[in-house]
Amino acid sequence: MKSTKLKFWLPYLLGILTSICKATTNNQPHIIFILADDLGWDDVGFHGSKQIPTPNIDEMANEGVILNNYYVSPMCTPTRASIMSGKHPIHLGIQHFVIFAAQPYGLPLKEVTTAQYLKALGYQTHAIGKWHLGYFSEEYTPLKRGFDSFFGFLGAKEDYWDHSSFEDYWGYDLRDNKRPIRRDGIYATDLFTQEAIKKINAHDVSTPMFMYLAHQAAHSANQKDPLQAPEHLIKKFSFIKDKRRQKYAAMVTSLDESVGAVKKALADKGMLHDSVIIFTTDNGGAPYGFNWRNFEAIRKGNFKLVVGMDDTYELGWHSRYPTSNPPPWEKNPTLPGAEIKCGQWTNGKGMCDSKDHKACLFNLADDPCEYKDVSHLHPQVVLELKERLNYYRSTALPVVYPMISPDADPDHFKGSEHSFWGPWKTLNDKSEYLASKNACNQVQAKQVHLGLHPMTYSNRTL
Numbered sequence: 001m002k003s004t005k006l007k008f009w010l011p012y013l014l015g016i017l018t019s020i021c022k023a024t025t026n027n028q029p030h031i032i033f034i035l036a037d038d039l040g041w042d043d044v045g046f047h048g049s050k051q052i053p054t055p056n057i058d059e060m061a062n063e064g065v066i067l068n069n070y071y072v073s074p075m076c077t078p079t080r081a082s083i084m085s086g087k088h089p090i091h092l093g094i095q096h097f098v099i100f101a102a103q104p105y106g107l108p109l110k111e112v113t114t115a116q117y118l119k120a121l122g123y124q125t126h127a128i129g130k131w132h133l134g135y136f137s138e139e140y141t142p143l144k145r146g147f148d149s150f151f152g153f154l155g156a157k158e159d160y161w162d163h164s165s166f167e168d169y170w171g172y173d174l175r176d177n178k179r180p181i182r183r184d185g186i187y188a189t190d191l192f193t194q195e196a197i198k199k200i201n202a203h204d205v206s207t208p209m210f211m212y213l214a215h216q217a218a219h220s221a222n223q224k225d226p227l228q229a230p231e232h233l234i235k236k237f238s239f240i241k242d243k244r245r246q247k248y249a250a251m252v253t254s255l256d257e258s259v260g261a262v263k264k265a266l267a268d269k270g271m272l273h274d275s276v277i278i279f280t281t282d283n284g285g286a287p288y289g290f291n292w293r294n295f296e297a298i299r300k301g302n303f304k305l306v307v308g309m310d311d312t313y314e315l316g317w318h319s320r321y322p323t324s325n326p327p328p329w330e331k332n333p334t335l336p337g338a339e340i341k342c343g344q345w346t347n348g349k350g351m352c353d354s355k356d357h358k359a360c361l362f363n364l365a366d367d368p369c370e371y372k373d374v375s376h377l378h379p380q381v382v383l384e385l386k387e388r389l390n391y392y393r394s395t396a397l398p399v400v401y402p403m404i405s406p407d408a409d410p411d412h413f414k415g416s417e418h419s420f421w422g423p424w425k426t427l428n429d430k431s432e433y434l435a436s437k438n439a440c441n442q443v444q445a446k447q448v449h450l451g452l453h454p455m456t457y458s459n460r461t462l
């Protein structure tokens with residue numbers, strides 16, 4: 001795979017579903033949803049990375065199902081909104097960008113969340129780690145969106161060590177339920193793992209549990225010091241020349257250790273065989289700082305249409321990071337289909353000509369890394385998929401994207417010593433919030449569909 005290139009914007013990343021259900025006493029499995037942040041597609045062992053070993057994630061891939069045809073949005077908030085609502089971001093008005101800390105909006109209150117549905121079905125629900133679905137008023141925060149407990153931060157990112165965040169204003173961002181807390185010096189990935197283990201150890205196994213463990217890793221921390229990891233893990237990667245890559249690899253290693261620790265805690269508690277564990281990331285790695293582009297894509301079977309690429313399209317291709325040969329560790333065996341063989345990289349030759357913003361078609365069965373444009377061979381498929389995109393576009397809601405509010409400045413909420421990010425506005429009209437709360441109380445098991453509509457969300461209906 002010396003010449004292998006992978007296109008980093010490909011947002012389908014690594015969805016892994018491990019289903020080892022025997023069923024709890026009431027036939028409802030525990031659900032552990034582990035969400036990584038900005039984890040690169042090629043930065044896990046089971047996808048072929050020889051540079052960053054991820055034995056615990058690989059083990060899940062070996063035991064479970066790898067969702068290689070599973071797509072996410074290219075940014076934090078839209079993907080998280082989909083996970084929490086079951087709807088595509090264009091049907092939430094939240095497709096445009098991410099929520100900045102001082103922006104007064106969030107996942108629309110009329111949406112019934114995954115946690116609300118599961119809570120109505122008898123689940124105990126815990127949110128740990130990053131929220132990033134809005135918090136300008138209390139109704140948008142996890143405890144009001146179906147979670148029994150929350151331990152984590154409300155915004156997009158924080159310093160991994162002191163848990164503060166700067167976005168227009170500065171403040172700490174860490175809470176135990178509603179209470180602002182300080183945990184200076186405890187690395188964020190470790191902190192959230194400890195909390196997850198605590199919740200598992202304290203759980204009454206006769207009740208099904210939904211744990212949403214949304215790590216910050218491997219998202220950047222802050223502009224001054226974007227990549228942060230424990231020194232002992234950074235040292236493991238001294239064979240990598242690029243110091244930033246060393247730190248990033250250590251951040252991913254810490255995340256992998258967390259997956260192993262959570263799984264062990266479930267096993268020790270006797271819950272593992274009654275659990276569905278889902279591991280995914282909200283979007284791919286961001287080697288240039290950002291990883292979204294202004295184009296659209298749609299799938300039908302093995303065909304994927306990409307429309308409206310800008311002239312940075314080819315910059316999205318990266319060579320695989322080299323490592324010593326043989327690697328300094330034993331690579332875990334992976335499922336035979338886990339590592340995607342990209343074929344020969346031809347330095348852009350034969351790739352889609354992005355200059356004219358034309359539509360490009362790829363046959364993923366032959367060309368999983370989307371090197372070769374075959375639109376000229378299948379004009380009818382191009383037409384059909386373009387029409388389908390137009391249909392979806394016609395169903396999109398207007399974007400909600402308000403200006404930042406100075407009222408959000410954490411300095412307005414100084415406690416005895418410190419400033420914390422938190423809700424800054426009282427909601428006058430609570431009707432949508434109350435309606436969704438009431439809707440979830442009426443949920444019956446058979447009615448749970450999480451808002452997914454086959455016409456809208458599956459390319460199988462094309």
Ligand SMILES: [Ca+2]
Binds near residue numbers: 037038219
């Ligand atoms: Ca992200």
